[in-house]
Amino acid sequence: MSTTYHARYAHLPDGLARDVRITVDHGRITDVTTGLELQRGDHALPGVVLPGLANAHSHAFHRALRGRTHADGGTFWTWREAMYAVSARLDPISYLTLARAAYAEMALAGVTAVGEFHYLHHGPGGARYVDPNTMGHALVQAAADAGIRLTLLDTCYLAGGLGADGYADLEGPQLRFGDGDAQTWALRVDDLQDHLTGGPAHLRVGGAIHSVRAVPRDQLGVVADAVRARPRPQTRFGAGDVHTGPVPLVPPHGVNRSGTPLHVHLSEQPAENEAALAAHGLTPTGLLEAEGVLGPDLTAVHATHLTGEDVALLGGHRSWACFCPTTERDLADGIGPAVALRDAGARLSLGSDQHAVVDLIEEARALEMHERLASLERGRLAPSELLDAATAHESIGWPDAGRIEVGARADLVAVRDDSVRTAGADPAQLLLAASAADVDTVVVDGRVVVEAGRHRLGDVGRLLHEAITPLWKDT
Incomplete structure (x- = not known):
């Protein structure tokens, strides 16, 4: 049965x-007609x-740091130490509870799909759960409960840092993040099924390199190749997480046969650049280029x-830049070269990262x-470009979303x-006036998730309070 919505204004x-x-009809837009008044x-x-x-x-899980x-x-x-402290306290149940509330908060803000940069994989001290993807499954369930789509960007995290003398071992809370090497990481991720391979309809499985600090140089290409080989025949872990099937062939560097998203933290801090230059004589972007990741x-x-050469490399590859x-600004990271990247050919997307604010309108x-x-200039990015960045579902593997079209x-x-906030604003410039508090209704794949500013789960503030407070009870 089809449903017809009427909008006084629509982008x-x-x-x-x-x-x-x-x-x-059935979660898809089947007709868009303009110039028609509201009908019965x-x-x-x-x-x-x-x-x-x-x-x-x-x-x-960073939502608990706000x-x-x-x-x-x-x-x-020093902020990172607080983040590690929270990560050490989470188990699959508390992770599900926190993520469900965090994703519901996103839905209230108009988010219909989220790319989750997931590296909290294992138990305390690196102990393996019986199902090595237990923490990932908690995120999948959380997104389903909150009513939004999830791109699980399962993240390879192998080293504790990078200096002139090389890579440091994982230690402390970081032990939960690691899989030993990129091949073992890829075999674990292989066991995750998404909507393309018979898994949940709201799930897309992608991959990520945490950073050039956390993945050694000789492993960067292994991660990229594994991601670019998806989807491929699923290989199950048996008792003891033993992989018994053949290792699938992978395409050459830079070839993505599946459209699977690949993400990486890149040059967030000057110290990352300094470490890469000291260890490899290359910027992080140059290192990714040399290893076939771009x-x-x-x-x-x-x-x-980024250097000018970094910008040119990302633009030349038509890569995405997620600001x-x-x-x-919360972490005093600095202001990235969004316009320079756009002008070089890169595409822009947006994220809320640590969720100091959950408001994609504000991010735009x-x-x-x-x-x-x-x-010191205005009008660097037109309102339409800001909307494009805020609706860039392709960057997280949903190319059929982000547009109101048949x-x-x-x-x-x-x-x-x-x-x-919005009274009197030009509808074409609404992103320059509104906030997440002005979101009234959210429809995801044809299902109403937020109506009259209320999420279908009820009081999301209460859910957040109940999820976060226990994580700090001993501090």
Whole structure:
């Protein structure tokens, strides 16, 4: 049975339109007609309707850090110690509880799909669960409960750091992140099935290199090749996590036969660049190029401290650059070269990363505002470009989402235009005025997840409180 929605204003691929009727059937948009007034039987959507927003970079468990890392100032590296402390306290049940609440908060903000940069894989001290993907399955269930799609960017994390003398071993809480080597990591990820291989309809399995600090040089290409070989025949782990099947053939460097997303933290801190130059004589971007990792399937997260040559390499490969402005300013990372990357040919996406703020509208606005601060010029990125970055589902493996057009996934976000923030704003410029608090209705794959500003799970603030408070009870 089809459902028809009516929007007074909607952002379509060719621009803003008035009086738009959107017909949805089996989770897909089957008709889009403009210039028609509200008719009996239509479901009226208030304000301005956007395509679903894509949160391309998330660490769900970081949500527990909000409001707890500022007392002594500190640096990115002291913040990281607090992050490790939280990671050490989580088990599969508390991870599910926290991620469910975090994803519900995203849904309230208009996010219809999230790319989860997942490296909290194993038990304390690195102990293996009976199912080595238990923590990943908790994230999959959390997204299903919250009503959004998940791209599980299972992350290879092998080393504790990089210096001029080489790579450090994992230690302490980091032991939960590691699989020993990239081949073992790939075999574990092989056991995850997504909507392309008979798994959950809301799941896409991708991969990630944590950073050039955490994955040794000789393992970078192994990770990229493994990701680019998906989907492939599934190989199950048996008792004791023993892999008994053949190792599948992989395509050459830079060739992605599956469209599987590949992500990497890149040049977030100057110290990362200094370490790569000292150890390898290359910037992190240059190192990825040398090892065949760069490509149009790659999303470089943060991309803050790039040289002109780095920008040219990412642009030449048509790679994605995922900016997380609220995190980058919270951690004093700096302002990345968004416009320079765009002009070089790279594509832009957005994430909320550590969730100091969960508001993709704010992330989009900050992309332009940070550019204004850095350049002393306005209008560096047009409102339409900000919307493109906020709806870049392709960067997390959902190329059929992020547009209101026939055949696309039925993801709709109605943003009120009559709030104290948005009243009087031009609907074409709503992203420069609104916030997540103005999101009224969210439809994901044709299902209503948020209505009148309320999530189907109920009080999300309460869910967050109940998930986070126990993690800090002994501090």
